[in-house]
Amino acid sequence: MLAVERVTAGYGEGRVLNGVSLAVPEGRVVCLMGRNGVGKTTLLQTIIGLLPATSGAIRLGDQDLTRLPPWERARAGIGYVPQGRGIFPFLTVRENLLVGQEVGRPDPVALEEVLELFPRLRDLYHRAGGALSGGQQQQLALARALVGRPRVLLLDEPTEGIQPSIVWEIEEVLQILKARGQVAILLVEQFVDFALSLGDYYYVMERGTIVAEGATGSADPAALQEYLSV
Amino acid sequence: MELLLLQGFNALSVGSVLLLIALGLAFTFGLMGVINMAHGEMIMAGAYVTYVLQLAFTKYLPGAKGAYFLVALPAAFLVAGLLGLLMERLLVRHLYGRPLDTLLATWGVSLMLQQAARTIFGAPNVQVVSPPWLNGGLKVLGAVLPYKRLFILALAVLCVVGISLYLTRTAGGRRIRAVMQSRPMAACMGIATSRVDALTFALGSGLAGVAGAALTLLGPVGPATGTYYIVDAFLVVILGGVGQLLGTVVAALGIGAFNVAFELGSSASIGKVLVLLAIIVFLQWKPSGLFALRTRALD
Numbered sequence: 001m002l003a004v005e006r007v008t009a010g011y012g013e014g015r016v017l018n019g020v021s022l023a024v025p026e027g028r029v030v031c032l033m034g035r036n037g038v039g040k041t042t043l044l045q046t047i048i049g050l051l052p053a054t055s056g057a058i059r060l061g062d063q064d065l066t067r068l069p070p071w072e073r074a075r076a077g078i079g080y081v082p083q084g085r086g087i088f089p090f091l092t093v094r095e096n097l098l099v100g101q102e103v104g105r106p107d108p109v110a111l112e113e114v115l116e117l118f119p120r121l122r123d124l125y126h127r128a129g130g131a132l133s134g135g136q137q138q139q140l141a142l143a144r145a146l147v148g149r150p151r152v153l154l155l156d157e158p159t160e161g162i163q164p165s166i167v168w169e170i171e172e173v174l175q176i177l178k179a180r181g182q183v184a185i186l187l188v189e190q191f192v193d194f195a196l197s198l199g200d201y202y203y204v205m206e207r208g209t210i211v212a213e214g215a216t217g218s219a220d221p222a223a224l225q226e227y228l229s230v
Numbered sequence: 231m232e233l234l235l236l237q238g239f240n241a242l243s244v245g246s247v248l249l250l251i252a253l254g255l256a257f258t259f260g261l262m263g264v265i266n267m268a269h270g271e272m273i274m275a276g277a278y279v280t281y282v283l284q285l286a287f288t289k290y291l292p293g294a295k296g297a298y299f300l301v302a303l304p305a306a307f308l309v310a311g312l313l314g315l316l317m318e319r320l321l322v323r324h325l326y327g328r329p330l331d332t333l334l335a336t337w338g339v340s341l342m343l344q345q346a347a348r349t350i351f352g353a354p355n356v357q358v359v360s361p362p363w364l365n366g367g368l369k370v371l372g373a374v375l376p377y378k379r380l381f382i383l384a385l386a387v388l389c390v391v392g393i394s395l396y397l398t399r400t401a402g403g404r405r406i407r408a409v410m411q412s413r414p415m416a417a418c419m420g421i422a423t424s425r426v427d428a429l430t431f432a433l434g435s436g437l438a439g440v441a442g443a444a445l446t447l448l449g450p451v452g453p454a455t456g457t458y459y460i461v462d463a464f465l466v467v468i469l470g471g472v473g474q475l476l477g478t479v480v481a482a483l484g485i486g487a488f489n490v491a492f493e494l495g496s497s498a499s500i501g502k503v504l505v506l507l508a509i510i511v512f513l514q515w516k517p518s519g520l521f522a523l524r525t526r527a528l529d
Contacts, residue, residue: 048418074420086415088408098401099408103420148420 001026001184002047002078002152007056009046016042018208019056024152027181029174031195031216032188034205035228040188041083043205044154047186048080049073060152075103079150079183083157085141089130093121093140096129100144107149114143117173135166142170146177152184153177160190174198192224236373237490243379245486246386247448249479250441251459252466253389256478257434258314260467261410262427264322265329267336269463270456271343272435275313276306276442277451278351281358288359296361299443303385306443307436313343314435318428326427340456347453355452364447378447385444389437394475406430410473469509471519480520485509 002024010016016039024030032040045051047058049070058065065073074080088096097114101107115122118139124132132140138158145153158174159167171194177183178198189195195202196216204212204227212227251273258266280302287298317339325332364381367374397403408416409426417423442455466485470477485505493501513519 050414050418069422069424070414070417071420071422074418080418082415082418086412086418088411088415090411091404091407095404095407098404099416099419099421102405144419 001061002186003057003059004043004047005057005059007043007046007053007058009042009051009053011042011051015054016208017046017053020205020208020210021056022186022203022210022213024184024186025200026151027184028200029178029185029187029198031199031202032186032205033190033192033195033202033224033228038205039208040205041156042208044080044082044156044186044188047073047154048078071102074148074150077103077151079145079148079153081138081141081145081153081155081158083160085134085137087129087132087137087140087144089128091129092126093124093129093132094126096140096144097121097147100147103148103150107147110147110149114146117146117176118143120169133163135162138162138170139166142173146183150183152186155185155187157188157190159194171198190228192221192228196221196224232372235371237494239373239375239379241487241490242383242483243486244489245483246379246383247445248462248466248486249386249482250382250389250444251438252463252470252478252482253386253393254434254437254439254441255463255467256470256475257437258431259464260470260472260474260478261406262430262434263329263472264326264431265333265336266322266434267333267460268317268340268343268456269435269438270458270460271340271347272310272314272438272456273442273445273459274343274347274451274453274456275310276439277358277446277455278347278442279306279309279439280443280446281351281356281451284358296363299361299364302443302446303440306439308439310439310442311432311436314438315428315432317435318431322431323424323427340460344453344456351453353453355450357450358446360447382444382447385440389440390475390479393437397475402429465506465509469512469519471521474521477519477521484520 004020004022006019006021008015008017008019020043032043034040042051046053049068053066060076060078063076065076088099091099097111120136121140121143124136129137129140142158158170174185175198177185187195187199196219199216202214202216202219203210204224206227254272255266255269258264258269280299283298283302283305287295321335321339322332325335360378364377367376368380397407405421405426408421409423413423466481467478469485470481488505488508489501492504
């Protein structure tokens with residue numbers, strides 16, 4: 001459903017992506033792996049539109065997103081959880097979630113469903129986003145992306161630098177989302193075990209291009225680890 | 231006792247005028263970071279709108295000519311707001327992130343608008359006749375508090391309350407705050423950030439127009455009206471700390487109070503000099519102003 005076709009992009013003169021192609025089918029979980037600095041975050045930023053693609057195409061269903069601004073892509077159905085979480089620090093948890101529904105009409109049902117996935121957020125409802133711990137912010141960022149009922153969720157290392165108890169909660173939520181199959185997920189992840197247990201398919205990036213891919217069922221964890229070791 | 235009451239009221243009154251002229255700038259400069267040198271001309275536009283309406287009412291509706299002022303306030307907001315919207319769409323939005331270019335370009339706009347006023351209304355100042363229902367004053371403990379000053383005070387309070395309700399209680403205000411806190415994330419959440427920028431700028435300009443309408447109660451209107459107020463407006467916003475409405479309010483009232491206090495022991499111009507010195511010293515000590523927004527997320 002989400003299709004990235006031979007996309008190149010970069011910052012100024014420096015090119016970071018050299019013709020990346022990948023596909024995220026409806027309702028599936030696709031993992032993107034690779035060492036630091038190979039362009040995973042850049043790829044997600046190019047998909048949501050924070051960086052322009054200098055060539056290639058990005059499609060969602062039959063809609064071409066390549067030249068659209070980020071808000072149009074969000075409205076088309078792309079939810080984005082960035083590295084560093086991107087919480088609005090002076091908006092409350094509630095307001096952060098309401099901003100997540102800017103993609104369409106206010107949807108109290110979706111809000112309620114998401115709060116059931118993240119019951120912790122209910123207790124923090126009127127706290128400022130900036131006052132939350134890293135793990136709580138990560139849950140909020142995920143919840144905020146989900147209240148807009150996206151068709152594809154872009155997750156940039158959702159478990160990085162977070163206390164283990166919350167990592168476990170987040171992984172559980174991702175398993176639930178996968179089981180429901182209502183949203184496709186493109187997950188950037190460093191941990192091979194987690195990526196293989198959750199993902200249906202994987203891609204490995206090196207120096208701005210895809211160097212390996214396959215179904216997670218037939219993947220060899222040791223060979224994958226080889227790609228990721230420094 | 232009477233002197234104290236009168237001086238206290240004067241301080242509040244000067245503060246409320248400063249607050250009115252700075253509120254709009256708290257949006258365009260404080261929230262958006264645009265150095266809008268034409269802010270003063272938005273004030274001027276609001277003042278001339280009031281002048282034109284007063285003439286029109288006197289000519290066509292002499293029976294209700296006192297009511298012109300109530301029409302002038304929203305009209306000044308709309309006209310100045312539209313001017314601001316045009317300015318943002320045609321000029322300012324191409325210069326985001328380039329403060330020096332913005333400063334020069336908006337200064338150019340300011341000169342053009344001043345010349346336009348000179349061409350349309352003539353170079354000499356014009357006097358707006360205040361509505362009769364604002365003449366006179368309220369007698370309290372032997373002191374007389376002019377209705378005009380009281381009206382401006384009430385208007386400033388109304389504007390501040392209105393703005394803070396808008397920013398904190400409505401979806402539009404929430405969008406403005408989200409964009410100002412993290413522009414890229416707001417865009418990724420589906421907020422059309424360029425539209426929010428245009429609206430925020432228009433809102434700030436509209437508020438300057440309201441200030442201009444109110445200022446016609448205190449003195450004549452001329453092409454240079456804006457130049458007279460622009461420095462004060464920037465002083466208030468910078469002293470208050472950018473990005474915080476509360477800072478602007480406290481700074482305006484504080485400058486008003488010090489102004490009146492210093493003037494009491496000296497002359498009007500020495501008072502101004504002392505206030506300016508005090509602000510400079512204060513900003514050396516606290517460069518980001520009274521209320522600074524500090525968070526990792528904004529760095």
